[in-house]
Amino acid sequence: MKQYCKTRRLLPGFRLTLGFTLFYLSVVVLIPMSAMILRGSGMGWGGFWKYVLDPRAIAAYKLSLVASMTAALLNVLFGTLLAWVLVRYTFPGRRLMDALVDVPFALPTAVAGLTLGNLYGPQGWIGQWLAPMGIAGVNSRFGVVIALMFVSLPFVVRTVQPVLETFEQEVEEAAATLGAGRWRTFFRVVLPTLLPSIITGFALAFARALGEFGSIQFVSGSIPFRTEIAPQILIQHLDEHETAGAIAVALFLLIISFLILGTINLIETWARRFQN
């Protein structure tokens, strides 16, 4: 076994690089995380659940989940459409449109929040049209979903796009020669092929939306039970001087993060197998 390891490490630097990687991760991630877990464990299960299962916190998790899910689903729809249009059609401004898709990724979320809050506010360019319809653009769940959609859009487009690019159009042509119409070809041939990447994109967008804080801070208004999202509960606890509450909720969110990460890995593994 020793020999085996030795021979595998033909290239030098194993100890150095792995050591540095682990050291870095320890300082940045593992030690702070264990400090938090340790402090959280100090409050016992009772204290933990009291904060985690507080009705207001539960309402916030629900909103986080539902709004992120909604945003991710809407992005699946528009993101796939965008990917399709960008890959399959040539039209003036295509490259620009392609570049614009990355804007939410590059734009700091605070800026996105500030701008969206202004745009969808009652006096904003979009908000003033929504108000007469009785839709509040900000300080509403609508606003939360819009902001989450904004920040997570690139994930769907950029996951579906490469798959669509490598998709062999011969397959579609084959379907056409067999008499399938365009719609049938799309739904029976193209969509099933894209499905794994769409699901991956959905999962990534969902995870991104679930963790979002910056833009929401500007648009949600943090109305308890209505527009408060999970990270805001945490901020609320910090603001209220309830460090224990903040730590309990942070731990809970951390656990959820790990679960989501695990699920995404599973989905990706599955998608890869499916594609092969």
Place this chain on the structure above:
Amino acid sequence: MTWIMARIVRAGLFGSLLLGAMFGISCTDPQRVSLLNVSFDPTREFFGEINAAFQKNWTATNATTLRIQQSHGGSAKQARAVIDGLDADVVTLALGHDIDRIAAETGILPRDWQQRLPNRSTPYTSTVVFMVRKGNPKRILNWPDLVRSGVQVITPNPKSSGGARWNYLAAYGWARRQPGGDDRSAREFVARIFRNVPVLDSGARGATVTFLQRGIGDVLLTWESEAHQALSHAEGLSGEIVTPSESIVAEPPVAVIDRNARKHGVLPLAECYLRFLYTEEAQMIAARHHFRPQLENAAMKAGVHFPPIVRFSLAEICGDWQAAHAAHFATGGWFDQIQSQRKP
């Protein structure tokens, strides 16, 4: 080619590390004294002016340069930051309770801090007023108007905002002081107001932004000082201030954080800074920012007119902060109960 490139990359990496190290080292100048004032949200402009005035006095008598740093945020949050290591030399927060907590949890200042300066360490006060839309379309004139259906009230979250606690207690106090009013009726009144609150910002500033810039709500509960401040600064946005018949005396106290100030060698300076707040010059600045000065004729001298209002104190309606906090704002307190009733 690559040999050169490798060298460049290497040099670049080390260079940027070095640069980073240089940036990281803050310049310590012995000729420069600095003081950190950790304050709450609506005092930004006020302390901007106070600091300028204090600095002017300072440079007149000292060779060293003085730099006063300001940190603003929700009052409770600022207190927590100080507890968790924010190196404040003085704190000027929205309510005594927050400073009490610093004293209780860390011991970096004595528990009897409030006895060290005049007027229970409160150089100026304020009161809670209403801000309404231009022309007061909903005709909101006094507290009972806030519970009418169809009136949206904007106030920050009392759990995080010191200002909002005064808002809450003003409403509570008004109802309690009504004929036949008692704790129960007052609680019910507050609950009815909060049923009309569509947004709970975490700080006073956030609430003002919500009301003025985002145009949400019909009436904003805010400090008198903050209302004037907002109206004079909010560009192109307008509102009107309505002063109710009665309101609370909002007392934002100040304190030196002894241990930090001693550590930084600025203890006398910090004390001097806070005492400066009681001088006529500072009291006039306070009046100009619509904080009600403790010095009697400072307002007149500053040419600021404060509308008459009957003001009651915290002590009159629920004793001290300890009691108020336990009854209303602690986890599971009345405010939490109101919130869970709101649950749809």
Place this chain on the structure above:
Amino acid sequence: MSIELRHISKRFGDITAVRNISFTVGEGELVGLLGPSGGGKTTVLRMIAGLETPTEGDLFVRGRRMNDVPVQTRNIGFVFQGYALFKTMTVFDNIAFGLRIQKQQPADIAARVEELAKTLGLEGLERRFPHQLSGGQRQRVAIARALAPKPNVLLLDEPFGAVDAKIRQELREWLVQLHDELNITTVFVTHDQEEAMEVSNRILIFSRGNLEQLGSPREVYEQPRNEFVARFIGVMNVLEMTVSGGIARLGGLSFPAHGHSEGQTLRIGFRPYAVQVSKSPNEYRHQAILKHTYFLGIMLRLELETPDGLVVRARMSKEDYARLKLEDGMSVSFQIREYRVLAREGEILTPEVSLSQPTVLGEGI
């Protein structure tokens, strides 16, 4: 002795890649390691280079035990299958790399690179990047790079694997020439038997981690030690027969099988060139139908089917085919001039070579 392996084994976890192998390569020899993929030949090459460490056994280069010498100081030249050129460097920088590592003087480096460029026909390409070269040129750059620090041995992994069939032929001849010129001990790996036969002084045949046979191209072709080698080198008809009465039989075919016990199963192999075909159905002993003719350039391969349904492959020159005026579907007769009894796969015993002249048992003419 330039390279010597003594009882070398190599395991990767549970997998044994190379099992107890010993051989030597003489100074200046050109040796081919041949075998199917997964046979262990590349592992052997990489162990010689120091890119892998043997699990067991000893490895010597010029008499010095090399097991624990790191790859950097072994002074070997290694040419990777994909050439592994440094694509961010010019041809010059690629070739000069090893010399710069040795901290040679720039003038010496330039001289050495120029010399190699001349030898390898790379003049004028020094400023180019690998992607601006043809496949053959890339390979020569890779070889020049490996040769630059004057290595003790030159190791090539599938040197002809990545170029197309046409250039291959040229490259083979060129490699032989280069070897003659430089006279450097050279070991190369290939899965192509033809290539190995054509280029090497000696061939080592690997299968499943075992060294199956070692010898000159002629030896391994004419005297394969076992069925694996026989099948791997060239085309061979193999028949599985049962011995009865001292004769191995399968359908109408039979071969003498002295010394084999009754009922034993034997595998008989014969090369297509050993099959003589006649148009006359009675000229030879066995009858068959000419099922199909494959044109392989100057040679033709005939597929014969006996009445029992056995398929026998024969080989014939274009001239003979034309002379005989054969056509698919004709009835022909054939005889087998040479055959051998094959050892079972994995067995290392040398089977007795049975050359029968004119051949097949019995009443045949």
Place this chain on the structure above:
Amino acid sequence: MARNLHRVLTPANTRSRRGADESRLTQWILIGIAAIFVGLFLVLPLVSMFYEAFRKGPGAYISALTQENTLDSIRYTLTIAVLVVPLNALFGLAAAWALTRFQFRGKALLTTLIDLPFAISPVVVGVMLIALFGYQGWLGPWLRAHDLKVVFALPGMVLATVFVTFPFVARELIPMMQSQGTEPEQAALTLGASGWQVFWHVTLPSIKWALLYGLILTTARAMGEFGAVFVVSNRIAGEMPIPLWVDNLNADHRGSEAFAVASLLAFLALGTLALKAWLESRHQEEEAAGLWTTSSPVINSGESETAFTTQTPP
């Protein structure tokens, strides 16, 4: 390469592929929907932000950007970036080297750990740091005894930013290094190169594009981070990174100043995208010339490309 060709060879309106294409009408409807969506959803926010920023004229814009506190926050953000980016670059290189060049137990776990910041809310990161470095935290007593400040000071914000941005370089490098394989590195070894020589002369030049992308993304993210630093900031004017300063200005009813400063970050974002696009086009020119296609068969690309790398297609 193949991708480009594919794109070039299949323009949407070539007649020959009629059978497998939508009608022109459908195409234009879909393009129209996409254009409206992008316009409303991505372009309009940008336009409105610049409108708000410049609404009071260029003079007000300039003075918003040149006031002392804004300049301080720019300096502060740059300080954070200058500290964070090289650290994360080193980490990314080390992690990519360890993960793509060696097999070891726990590799999958390590990979997952590197993805963690993508799944975790940045606010949680801030809380972790407070739990460790706050004076009531784990190291609190020790820090207090030595008068060291981490949270509510620069080190805390640097750590928070490092946490949020450390995967970017690694994530760009890992697929690249995986697809390149180790043969050129082995070749350098056979020629006598030491580990460092291999790295500097062979590995680094061949991953420079991926490294550059990673650095650009890290820089952009480090400068724009809000949530994590929001928790650990001391909220002292002049010691706030730009995003917090924007938040602060907005809260102070200094809306147009907030937008002016925000536009700075937006320029940064657009600049990042432009720089990335430019680098990508240069990269692709070289790729088209064959410099980056591996001549040896791709060893493995088991890792699926995560969308976080946001590959902008040609």
